[in-house]
Amino acid sequence: MPAPRVVSEGCVARLSLYVRELTRLQKTRAPFVSSRRLAQQLGLTDAQVRRDLSTFGQFGTSGRGYEVRRLHERLTGILGIAGHQWHVALAGVGNLGSALLAYRGFQERGFLFRVAVDADPRKVGTLVQGLSVASPQQLPELVKKARIHIGMITVPVEAAQEVCNQFLQAGVRAIVNFAPVHLEVPPGVWLRVVDLASELETLAYYLAHHGKAGKAS
Amino acid sequence: MPAPRVVSEGCVARLSLYVRELTRLQKTRAPFVSSRRLAQQLGLTDAQVRRDLSTFGQFGTSGRGYEVRRLHERLTGILGIAGHQWHVALAGVGNLGSALLAYRGFQERGFLFRVAVDADPRKVGTLVQGLSVASPQQLPELVKKARIHIGMITVPVEAAQEVCNQFLQAGVRAIVNFAPVHLEVPPGVWLRVVDLASELETLAYYLAHHGKAGKAS
Numbered sequence: 001m002p003a004p005r006v007v008s009e010g011c012v013a014r015l016s017l018y019v020r021e022l023t024r025l026q027k028t029r030a031p032f033v034s035s036r037r038l039a040q041q042l043g044l045t046d047a048q049v050r051r052d053l054s055t056f057g058q059f060g061t062s063g064r065g066y067e068v069r070r071l072h073e074r075l076t077g078i079l080g081i082a083g084h085q086w087h088v089a090l091a092g093v094g095n096l097g098s099a100l101l102a103y104r105g106f107q108e109r110g111f112l113f114r115v116a117v118d119a120d121p122r123k124v125g126t127l128v129q130g131l132s133v134a135s136p137q138q139l140p141e142l143v144k145k146a147r148i149h150i151g152m153i154t155v156p157v158e159a160a161q162e163v164c165n166q167f168l169q170a171g172v173r174a175i176v177n178f179a180p181v182h183l184e185v186p187p188g189v190w191l192r193v194v195d196l197a198s199e200l201e202t203l204a205y206y207l208a209h210h211g212k213a214g215k216a217s
Numbered sequence: 218m219p220a221p222r223v224v225s226e227g228c229v230a231r232l233s234l235y236v237r238e239l240t241r242l243q244k245t246r247a248p249f250v251s252s253r254r255l256a257q258q259l260g261l262t263d264a265q266v267r268r269d270l271s272t273f274g275q276f277g278t279s280g281r282g283y284e285v286r287r288l289h290e291r292l293t294g295i296l297g298i299a300g301h302q303w304h305v306a307l308a309g310v311g312n313l314g315s316a317l318l319a320y321r322g323f324q325e326r327g328f329l330f331r332v333a334v335d336a337d338p339r340k341v342g343t344l345v346q347g348l349s350v351a352s353p354q355q356l357p358e359l360v361k362k363a364r365i366h367i368g369m370i371t372v373p374v375e376a377a378q379e380v381c382n383q384f385l386q387a388g389v390r391a392i393v394n395f396a397p398v399h400l401e402v403p404p405g406v407w408l409r410v411v412d413l414a415s416e417l418e419t420l421a422y423y424l425a426h427h428g429k430a431g432k433a434s
Binding site: 009012013015016017019020021024041042043078079080081084086088095096098099100102103105106108109110111149150173174176180181182190192194195196197198199200201202203204205206207208209 | 226229230232233234236237238241258259260295296297298301303305312313315316317319320322323325326327328366367390391393397398399407409411412413414415416417418419420421422423424425426
């Protein structure tokens with residue numbers, strides 16, 4: 001099934017949420033789910049859910065809602081995670097990097113760490129979560145050998161752009177950056193940014209302003 | 218300075234990015250910065266930066282751009298992080314929780330972990346990053362004593378809603394949830410969600426569709 005022509009970033013992110021919820025529903029053996037129930041479970045509006053899902057095709061069965069198994073199958077297919085293993089390389093085996101290597105949530109959703117590098121010679125050669133930490137110089141060779149799809153950056157701010165460049169030179173086209181600094185990437189590369197402190201700052205803003213509270217995300 | 222009436226969530230999140238970049242500029246002792254330079258550094262458009270900053274007041278000096286020190290001062294004030302220490306309680310001292318406790322980026326930006334709880338009796342009483350892990354039963358007392366502003370949830374999916382309820386009952390009004398599950402919170406509570414696997418799934422979507430690539434965030 002070809003991808004629809006124009007899909008907003010927000011819609012792609014919600015697609016991942018729908019799959020998460022449908023996976024949960026499959027475990028409870030629920031055969032159908034309404035757009036209303038999906039919306040409630042995910043904190044979205046009914047209209048949003050219907051609009052998103054209609055972007056990807058006709059899934060609804062009038063009166064009974066969506067068929068859980070079929071919708072799950074189609075959406076995982078569209079998302080590109082159906083039966084697919086994505087290979088991830090992590091740069092920066094510090095506290096955060098080590099935790100991400102150990103985080104089971106990635107593997108459960110089809111993302112496997114195959115490579116870990118760190119610039120600290122004392123870490124090179126040590127085992128972290130069953131992976132032998134390599135030096136960044138080995139990145140081009142390891143990326144190729146392990147067929148890496150996604151590079152994850154958890155190095156300090158000062159080193160982030162250099163590590164990013166190393167990933168790009170090694171042929172990686174998708175990057176998740178946890179270092180709180182803006183990275184320059186050329187066209188043709190996908191970049192996601194996770195700034196953990198920024199999440200707290202957003203909450204701080206709402207707390208500081210005692211405004212009418214609600215869901216901040 | 219009173220908060221402007223209507224500020225979008227996106228704008229609040231970008232405010233945090235402006236402060237991050239201005240902090241960096243202050244260290245380089247740059248006296249002025251143009252909206253264009255700020256935009257380049259943060260991957261935004263010039264117009265976006267000018268629109269955001271004009272939401273919060275008149276900061277520009279014609280011809281020379283923004284005064285770095287003054288803009289930094291005002292924006293940190295607006296964000297609610299100027300000279301303010303925010304107290305954070307973490308629930309779930311697993312791999313991810315332990316890493317977040319150790320992550321220096323929070324402290325650097327004014328967020329201090331004061332409380333950590335875990336349901337595992339073997340962990341209660343152990344020291345993690347200088348904090349003695351408590352049991353969830355102690356949460357109400359500890360939240361009050363440590364004047365906790367923000368609750369951080371890093372427990373498994375099955376326990377997330379219960380821990381969230383415990384935070385709310387203890388009087389916490391701002392929650393960051395790392396468990397990949399939707400949480401129900403009443404009006405008057407701010408909730409941020411960080412779904413790490415979802416970030417990778419978004420990249421997987423773009424990789425799977427070989428579309429015209431670019432910045433995915």
